[in-house]
Amino acid sequence: MKISIGNDHAGPAYKQAIVKYLEEKGHTVTNYGTDSFDSVDYPDFAHKVGTDIDEGKADLGIVICGSGNGIAMTANKHQGVRCALCWTKEIAELARQHNDANVVSIPARFTSIEQAIAIVEAFLNTAFEGGRHQNRVNKITCA
Known part of the structure; x- marks a missing residue:
């Protein structure tokens, strides 16, 4: 699976652990996040992940x-x-x-790295049920 990941200065350690986990599972990861704890603007990284989803360059995002x-x-x-x-x-x-959902957002200041990996694992290994939920999902997108 192709996964794009982006983070700001609150998440370098989380991103590194998650990327390691994903690569060990055989996923291809595109890393847009910072590796620094110096203040950066999170929209710069979110837009890159969002663009990959929009353009079909990634199956899922983090x-x-x-x-x-x-x-x-x-x-x-x-x-x-x-x-x-x-x-x-x-x-x-x-x-x-x-x-x-095709992108998961993780709050680094409110989860541990172990919890974040468990969140990612659950996100990757859970399928959309469809059925009664499909009509609701169809209503999410604005035309």
């Missing part, structure tokens, strides 16, 4: 910032993105099952 909110809001500006802010693996599973 974005990381301190609260997970700002980077999720930015990613969701992209027409093809359904980004879900997830702080537990159960929420990640529901985001995939019910909302067909």
Whole structure:
């Protein structure tokens, strides 16, 4: 699977651990995130991940910032993105099952690295249920 990842200064250690996990599982990762703890602007990285989703260059995306909110809001500006802010693996599973989320946002200041990897694992290994959820997902996109 092709996965794009982006993070701001709150998430370098998270990103490094997640990229290692993904590559060990055989995924191809495009890394747009910073490796520095120096302040940067999260929209710069969210837009790159969102563009990869829009253009079909990535199957799924992962974005990381301190609260997970700002980077999720930015990613969701992209027409093809359904980004879900997830702080537990159960929420990640529901985001995939019910909302067909294709980008997960992780709040680095509110999760441990181990929790973040569990969130990513759940996100990758959970399928969209379709059915009654499909009509709702269809209503998410603005024309």
